[in-house]
Amino acid sequence: xxxxxxxxxxxxxxTRVALMEEGNIVELFIERRGASDSSGNIYKGRVxxxxxxMQAAFVDIGLAQAAFLYVNDIVPHGHEPMEVRFADNGESExxxxxxxxxxTKPAAKAPEKSHPRIAELISEGQELLxxxxxxxxxTKGARITNYISLPGRFLVLMPTSNHIGVSRRIEDxxxxxxxxxxxxxxxxxxxxxxVRTAAEGVGxxxxxxxxxxxxxxxxxxxxxxxxxxxxxxxxxxxxxxxxAVRDLLVHEAEKLIIDSRRGCQEIxxxxxxxxxxxxxxxxxYEGSEPIFDHFNLEGDIFRALKRKIWLKSGGYIIIxxxxxxxxxxxxxxxxxxxxxxxETILKTNLEAVKEIAYQIRLRDIGGIIIIDFIDMEKKSxxxxxxxxxTEGFSKDRSKNHILPMSxxxxxxxxxxxxxxxxxxxxCSPCFYxxxxxxxxxxxxxxxxxxxxxxxxxxxxxxxxxxxKVHPQIAEQMLGEENHIICSLEKSLGRQVTxxxxxRFHFEEYDVLETHL
Numbered sequence: 426x427x428x429x430x431x432x433x434x435x436x437x438x439x440t441r442v443a444l445m446e447e448g449n450i451v452e453l454f455i456e457r458r459g460a461s462d463s464s465g466n467i468y469k470g471r472v473x474x475x476x477x478x479m480q481a482a483f484v485d486i487g488l489a490q491a492a493f494l495y496v497n498d499i500v501p502h503g504h505e506p507m508e509v510r511f512a513d514n515g516e517s518e519x520x521x522x523x524x525x526x527x528x529t530k531p532a533a534k535a536p537e538k539s540h541p542r543i544a545e546l547i548s549e550g551q552e553l554l555x556x557x558x559x560x561x562x563x564t565k566g567a568r569i570t571n572y573i574s575l576p577g578r579f580l581v582l583m584p585t586s587n588h589i590g591v592s593r594r595i596e597d598x599x600x601x602x603x604x605x606x607x608x609x610x611x612x613x614x615x616x617x618x619x620v621r622t623a624a625e626g627v628g629x630x631x632x633x634x635x636x637x638x639x640x641x642x643x644x645x646x647x648x649x650x651x652x653x654x655x656x657x658x659x660x661x662x663x664x665x666x667x668x669a670v671r672d673l674l675v676h677e678a679e680k681l682i683i684d685s686r687r688g689c690q691e692i693x694x695x696x697x698x699x700x701x702x703x704x705x706x707x708x709x710y711e712g713s714e715p716i717f718d719h720f721n722l723e724g725d726i727f728r729a730l731k732r733k734i735w736l737k738s739g740g741y742i743i744i745x746x747x748x749x750x751x752x753x754x755x756x757x758x759x760x761x762x763x764x765x766x767x768e769t770i771l772k773t774n775l776e777a778v779k780e781i782a783y784q785i786r787l788r789d790i791g792g793i794i795i796i797d798f799i800d801m802e803k804k805s806x807x808x809x810x811x812x813x814x815t816e817g818f819s820k821d822r823s824k825n826h827i828l829p830m831s832x833x834x835x836x837x838x839x840x841x842x843x844x845x846x847x848x849x850x851x852c853s854p855c856f857y858x859x860x861x862x863x864x865x866x867x868x869x870x871x872x873x874x875x876x877x878x879x880x881x882x883x884x885x886x887x888x889x890x891x892x893k894v895h896p897q898i899a900e901q902m903l904g905e906e907n908h909i910i911c912s913l914e915k916s917l918g919r920q921v922t923x924x925x926x927x928r929f930h931f932e933e934y935d936v937l938e939t940h941l
Contacts, residue, residue, distance in 0.1 A: 428446065428447050428448070428679075429444065429445065429446050429677055429678040429679055429680075430444075430445045430678055430679070430680045430681070430682060431443070431444055431445075431669050431673050431674060431677075431678045431680070431681040431682070432445060432450075432682050432683075432716060432717065432720055432722065433666055433669065433681065433682070433683040433684070433685075433688065433716075434684055434715070434716050434717050435666065435683055435684060435685035435687070435688035436685075437458070438457065438458050439455065439456070439457045439458070440455070440456045440457075440664070440665050440666055440688075441453065441454070441455050441717065442454040442455075442665050442666065442669045442673075443717070443720075443722055444669075444673055444677065444678065445720065445722075446820070449725070449783075450720075450722050450725050450726070450787060451783070451786055451787060451820075452786060452787065452789070452822075453726060453729075453787060453789075453847060454665050454668075454669065455665070455847075455850050455851070456664060456665035463488065463557045463560050463561070463567055463662075464557050464558070464559065464560045464662065464843055464844055465556065465557060465662030466556070466557050466658055466660065466661050466662050467554065467555070467556045467557075467573065467646060467658070467659050467660035468486035468487060468492075468554075468555055468556075468557070468569070468656060468657065468658050468659060469486075469552060469553075469554060469649075469650050469653045469654070469655045469656060469657050469658075469659050470484040470485055470486040470487075470492065470552070470553055470554075470555050470569070470655060470656050471484065471485050471550065471551070471552050471553075471655040471656055472484050472485075472494075472547050472548065472549050472550060472551045472552075472553065473485050473491055473549065474491075474549060475543060475544060475547060475548060475549055476543075477542065477543060477544050480495065480496040480542065480543045481493060481494060481495045481496065481543065482494045482543060482547060483566070484553070484555060484569060485655075485656045486555065486557075486567070486569065486656045486658075487656035487657055487658065488561065488566070488567060489561070490561055490564075490565075490566035490567070491566050492555070492557070492566050492567040492568070492569040493565070493566055493567070493568050493569065494547075494555065494568075494569050494570070494571075495568075496541075496542070496543040496546070498558070498568075498569065498570035498571060498572060499543070499546045499547060499571050500571040500572060500585045501541055501546065552655045553571065554571065554573070554646075554650050554659070555569040555570060555571055556569060556570055556571075556572075556573050556574070557569055558570045558843075559842065559843055559844070560843070560844045560845060562842075562844075562845050562849065563849060571585060572585050572586070573585055573643075573646075574619075575639050575642055575643060576621075576671070576672075577621075577635045577638065577639050577699075578621070578623055578635065578671065578675060578699050578700060579620065579621055579623055579624035579627055579631060579632060579635050580608070580618045580619065580620060580621060580624065580632065580635050580636065580639060581618065581619040581621060582616060582617075582618060582636075582639035582640070582642075582643060583616065583617035583618065583619065584616050584617070584643050585617075586616075586617030587615045587616065587617050588617040589605050589608050589609055589612075589617065589618055589619075589620075590617075590618070590619040590620065591604055591605055591619070591620045592619065592620060592621050592622045592624075594622040595620070595622060595624075595625050597625075600625060600626070604620045604624055604625075605620070607629055607632060608620060608632065608636075610629075611629060611632060611633050611636060612636060614640070616640070616643075618636070621676075622676055623675050623676060642660075645660075646659055646660045666683070666688055666691070666692060667691070667692065667695050669681070670692055670695060670696065670700075670703075671699075674703060674706065675700065675703070677822075678706075679706060680706050680708065681706055681707045681708065682708045682709075682710050682716070683707070683708075683709060683710060683716075684709075684710040684711075684715075684716040686709060689707060689709045692707055693707060725787070726847075726851075729784060729787050729788050729847055730847070730848060730851060730852060732744060732745070734780060734784060735758070736758070736773070736776050736777060736780060737776065738772065738773060738776055739757075739758050739759035740755070740756060740757050740758040740759075740773040740776065740777065741756055741758045742754065742755050742756070742777050742780060742781060742784075743756070744784065744788075744790075746790075746846075746848060749792075749793065750792060750793035750794065750795055751790050751792065751793070751794045751795070752794075752795050752797070753781055753794065753795070753796045753797065754797045755773065755774060755777040755781075755796070755797065755798050755799050756773075756799070757769065757770065757773050757799060767801065767802060767803060767806065770799045770800070770801055770806075771801060771806045771809065771810070773799060774798045774799055774801065774806075774810045775809065775810060775813055777798070778810060778813040778814045778817055779813075779817060781796060781814070781817070782814065782817030782818055782821075783817075785818075785821075785840065786818075786821050786823075787847065788846055788847045788848060789823075789844065789845075789846045789847055790840065790846050791823070791840045791841060791842025791843070791846065792839065792840070792842050793837070793838075793839055794837070794838045794839070794840060795835055795836075795837055796814075796835065796836045796837075796838070797834065797835055798810060798830070798834050798835075798836065799834070800834045801834065807829075807830045807834075808829075808830075810830065810836075811827070811829050811830050811836065814827060814836060814838075815827055821840075823840055823841045823843070824840070824841040825838060825839065825840040825841065826838060826839050857930060857931070857932075864931055864932060865931075865932050867897060867898055867901045867906075868901070868906065870894075870898055870931075870932055870934070871898065871901060871902055871906040871909055872909070874892065874894070874898075874902075874909075874934055874936070875909045875912070875913060877936065878890065878892075878913055878917075878921075878936055879913070879916065881936070882916070882917055887919070888919065888938055888939040889919060889920050889921075889922060889938070889939045890913070890917065890919060890920070890921045890922070890936065890937075890938055891922050891924060891936075891937040891938065891939065892921060892922065892923050892924070892934065892935075892936055892937075893924045893925075893926045893929065893934060893935040893937070894923065894924075894925065894926065894929065894933075894934045894935075895925070895926065895927075895929045895930065895931050895932075895933065895934070896925040896926070896927055897931065898931070898934065899923050899924070899925035900925075902923055903923060910923070
């Protein structure tokens with residue numbers, strides 16, 4: 426974790442948390458008042474609709490949009506503990522420290538009895554306990570699950586499972602066995618646990634203390650569930666600053682710097698309770714310059730919102746977001762190389778790999794990602810690019826899967842999506858083009874005006890036709906498209922007068938007429 430810092434800009438209306446590696450921001454978390462991330466929150470919900478054809482249901486949990494519950498995210502027979510099946514390496518599907526709040530559910534590869542149909546598990550109007558595994562994104566509601574998980578410092582409690590797992594980051598087999606046996610001996614119930622990386626070398630006293638804390642937390646959630654109305658929240662995940670302490674300071678960073686005295690006190694109080702030896706790593710920033718400016722972060726954040734990213738060599742990448750996937754295109758741009766074309770292309774692709782891995786992580790792009798590299802003739806060069814991309818994502822805390830380069834020079838990959846990507850957090854669709862990403866051309870607008878006037882000319886009274894348009898359209902109609910005005914005046918037998926209207930949208934126009 427050398428040269429890793431957490432920088433927190435804590436304001437009354439917004440909190441921003443940046444993870445820095447070697448002086449560069451690599452991850453950014455934003456929480457705004459009234460729009461906090463719901464991932465990890467637990468709700469008492471009511472089933473609105475059951476969709477047997479999709480094997481899914483919509484559940485009202487009190488958010489603006491109904492949450493989506495898939496059949497495999499439902500614990501059979503209510504909250505009865507069930508055995509978690511294993512992936513090929515003998516570990517549970519979700520032992521990763523950094524996704525500890527994600528639902529722990531069965532791995533698809535293991536042999537199993539067929540899962541019950543959704544109509545056999547829940548019905549409309551039924552109340553249920555569910556945890557948000559993915560926050561709402563755009564028009565999509567939250568993704569929820571019955572497989573509850575409660576993360577602590579050393580353990581993740583899984584009350585709907587009886588499995589004991591160990592984080593993949595603990596590589597020593599003897600230590601893995603020791604921790605697994607310790608938890609098995611200490612637990613007095615059938616609840617499941619995942620041992621986190623921070624537990625490496627920890628003795629039974631601390632593990633037992635955390636077991637008691639998590640069990641008490643779970644008992645409290647169950648009591649709240651019994652008394653709470655539906656829909657309502659029965660447990661709220663930590664705010665973004667304390668999540669950074671729990672998930673980043675413990676495992677990733679060596680120092681935390683925050684610019685709010687109140688926030689600093691809250692973090693220190695949290696550490697006093699759970700991790701007192703880490704208090705020395707927390708520092709209050711009291712400089713006159715804004716903290717993100719002091720660490721040169723604002724420029725990188727602004728750059729992460731751009732569609733086009735220039736590379737140092739003169740090449741560039743284009744990042745396009747669609748509803749189904751994200752497409753990334755690599756271009757040589759101004760870079761012409763020094764020796765031969767294949768070498769130029771390879772250098773551009775390798776430089777693009779570093780920027781792509783960096784931008785995907787910083788922007789928190791998830792789902793399906795297609796990368797179109799510049800075509801390379803040599804198979805060995807294709808493998809170099811693939812290996813470099815795999816290495817570039819080695820530090821990524823989100824689960825990802827990268828396929829080798831295809832014959833068309835494309836690399837397909839997936840990356841786990843939990844919260845909104847940076848673009849959706851900081852931007853909104855263009856109110857001019859309604860998110861289309863383009864406007865009608867000036868020529869097209871001129872021709873549309875021509876057609877509309879001809880279409881309505883029979884209903885027009887005698888007199889002058891007045892046309893109000895955006896100034897750029899007025900200039901075009903009086904210049905290169907003047908033949909349109911001449912044609913209209915000839916067809917109508919009357920004068921057409923153009924008035925530029927600066928307040929108009931580029932595509933907006935108004936046709937008026939004066940009476941004789």
